[in-house]
Amino acid sequence: MSIADLHQLYEQGYYKKIVNIADKDDEFDPETQRLIAAANFQLGNYSDCLNLLAEIEGSFLNEGSFYSLYGAALRRVGLLKESLDKFKSAMELSEEDRYIKNNYANVLVDLGQHTEAIEILKGIVNQYPEYLDAKINLERAEDRLIKSKDEKDITEAKTQVSSKTDFDPLMAAFSDEEVDLASKSPLGNTAQNPVIKHIPDTNKDKKILEKLELLKQTLAEKNYTFGLSLCSELKVLGLPADLTYKYASDCYVGLQKYVEAEIYLLHSALLNPNNINSIINLVSVCSIKGDLERATYFFDKIKNKPELDHTQKVHLEKILAQRTKELKNKPFKFDS
Structure with a gap:
């Protein structure tokens, strides 16, 4: 099957069919492998996607879209710093690509670099007011920035809590009503400490x-x-x-x-x-x-x-x- 046929299948959303074709043959040119990697990404097969991208990276050193896909796949498996590096490479190669900028800013938000992310996203929204995903990400970044400031205030308040207070982080319990990732107070008597909320104190x-x-x-x-x-x-x-x-x-x-x-x-x-x-x-x-x-x-x-x-x-x-x-x-x- 030609690369044009595979592109057509991809555009029509037949990602599984592309992967099945790839399973029958190990010999593909780099462009075809990139398409197979993209199909794996769409199916959620991120490890397979990353393995393919690692093999062919040398063939796409000057293509921002390649590094954008690479960065997106790394983000999916939680490798945020590595993802950011790939998106940086993508931005250097495609400085004006709004989609790459948007994805780069998204990873910045994940890493807690909210101010830089907001600056980038505001620039995108101002230039492309119809770009809905950038607007959503801008709201997310601004919301996370507010929460990070609140958490800083709460952390400072925690240092003022009496040393007699028994603090046990294991008492923290995530509640379904707080899907914004806040959680119940880990303190036994929250009425005495209304400002105290749960802040994760362990790596877990x-x-x-x-x-x-x-x-x-x-x-x-x-x-x-x-x-x-x-x-x-x-x-x-x-x-x-x-x-x-x-x-x-x-x-x-x-x-x-x-x-x-x-x-x-x-x-x-x-x-x-x-x-x-x-x-x-x-x-x-x-x-x-x-x-x-x-x-x-x-x-x-x-x-x-x-x-x-x-x-x-x-x-x-x-x-x-x-x-x-x-x-x-x-x-x-x-x-x-």
Whole structure:
């Protein structure tokens, strides 16, 4: 198959077909290998992508787009400093490429270099006001900058806490309501220390927060297969199981694997019955599956709970009403 044919397959989104063709033959020119690497990237096969890019780097030393792909793949596997280096190379070769600048700034945000990232992103948005992704990343950078300043204030406040206070970072528990990566106070009596919030004090906590941030970004980009691999890593790192299962279910919903999504939501709800978010999602998933009896059952369990705000309640009622109308005279059937 010619390189033109492979390009056409790529443009049409047949990434798996490209990879399958590559599996049948080991001899490819560098341009074809780059295309195969890009297809692997789209499928979430980042290790395969990186292996191919490492082999052919010498053939693309003067192409910014090559280093942009390289940097993006490195970011996906959490090698942020290496990713930044590749994006720097890409920018040196393609100084005016807004997409490369945007991706470079994104890694800067990941590394906590918010001020530089904001400066770059503002320049992109001012020049290309229609570039939505740059706007989203600018908001993310500005939000992270504010949070980093807040954390600095909190850290200073922590030094003023009485030495008699028993501080145990293991008491920290991530809550589903705080998906912005904040978490509960690790102090036993938060009422006496309202300014104190959880700041990760161990490398393990920091790794969890970093992986969670990457998982959120991955879900926003609809890369659900990679999201599941991050859920596996978070489970090993020690993220509370109910939250891990909730994120895993989000990935399975994106992959349209609703049975798996329902199973992990049930696990999440059983492990943390006080958190109604998993039950809310169960209503939606069961509605999608066409199991309105179970969807109604879960809705009835939470409809009068004060934690369910009016907007959420109305939204769930609309989902149930719509699905009831769509599935009229179509009883639920189990998959064989």
